[in-house]
Amino acid sequence: MIVLVVCLVPTTASSQFRVAPAAKDFKPVQRSLYGFDKDYLATIGGETPLLKPGMTVDVTLLNGSTQSSALITIIKYGKEPTVLQTLTFKPVSHRPKFTTRDIRSLTIDGKLYDMVFDTKSKGWALLDRAKHDEVVSERLKSRDYELYRPDTPEELEKKQSVYTLNVKALETHCPGVAFVSYESRDFQIYSDLPAKDVEVFQDRILSSCQFLKKMYGIPEDQSVFCGKLHIFIFKSRQHFIDYAKKQCQWEDQSAEATDIGYPGGQFFVLANGEQEFDSTVGNIVWHLTSIFQFRIRSNCNNIPRWLFYGTNDFVWRMVLYDLYSQETSLKDVLPHIRNNKNLGGLVSENEYATDYQPVSGMLVELLVDRDANAFRELFVAIKEGVDFNVALQDVYGWNDEELVEAFGRKIKVPNLKP
Secondary structure (H helix, E strand, C coil): CCEEEEECCCCCCCCCCECCCCCCCCCCCCCECCHHHHHHECCCCCCCCCCCCCCEEEEEECCCCEEEEEEEEEEEECCCCCCEEEEEECCCCCCCCCCHHHEEEEEECCEEEEEEEECCCCEEEEEEHHHHHHHHHHHHHCCCCCECCCCCHHHHHHHHHHHHHHHHHHHHHCCCCCCEEEECCCEEEEECCCHHHHHHHHHHHHHHHHHHHHHHCCCCCCCCCCCCEEEEEECCHHHHHHHHHHHCCCCCCCCCCCEEECHHHCCEEEECCCCCHHHHHHHHHHHHHHHHHHHCCECCCCCCHHHHHHHHHHHHHHHECCCCCHHHHHCCHHHHHHHHCECCCCCCCCCCCHHHHHHHHHHHHHHHHHCHHHHHHHHHHHHCCCCHHHHHHHHHCCCHHHHHHHHHHHCCCCCCEC
């Protein structure tokens, strides 16, 4: 179950909410072939080729569309049996034409294969999806993590019953308060605020979800949540405290407490009291990004802290571009870095301090600027149990020192050390 509880006092909402024009367009492109893919690389050619002219396969394109029973007319194998150079299909009048570089995956004799680009041979390779999941599952299991799998109908029903109990608890802990339900594909809001305030709030959450899905290559019609993300927005802070204390076993009711996170990314509570609407939105975007990172591919949380919090900071600034200034966030810490000429172990030793949060965000922005889609592949590899340093070297061709040096060039500090 994922639940996000928010205490919000409505104020005038900012009309400037939008995704930053500087935010990279995370385009749907074929991922590249990396060294850590070798265990699930399919043999395409050879004596018993996986693909040959005259075969029909089901094709899924990068734009999400599918073409069933597509007939292969020409295939040119590469020098290695795991590589192909050309794959041509018989054109069909009522179907759009496509090339090899437009293909996301092929289903061959009932088995699913992902199409990836081999930068060394300038050809294409196929990854056996079932074998991929098997290898990743074993790798994660050896580290006490597990690969996420689709819920069974029984599991979904069980989770829904917990959601139902949380909704019913609104009546128990907040008697006489009229909560209204606002539903979307990915989340459901329950609130006693005026509809016009909730609709603005809903728009901000929706925009954040859309950006995060684009960033991580998640199809629009899929959700990372266990069912839906349930969000409770209270008009009264006292009602929030009553609910959080009795239903969520929340112990800290101090006026200073604004955020409560539960381990595993499954259950988040946000308490805002008298904060402005835009501050509440900022905190929601922060927690949504955390949930996405927890829910992608596996429950592996072996994510470098600078990468985890830096991704939160990056998304925060991209989605709330007009509300938060990177320059203001960095004005205190950048002089310190320029004076010491190092990042204090932020990357190399996984040392993390909250005042280095915007620096972490800039590091993530550096990776995104270099290759937005490679950033997605880096993160997924880490969630599949690949060591960060191995993944960074395979995906970007950098070690941690080279990453920091590139960051130093960005902030005009030559020879910056980790």
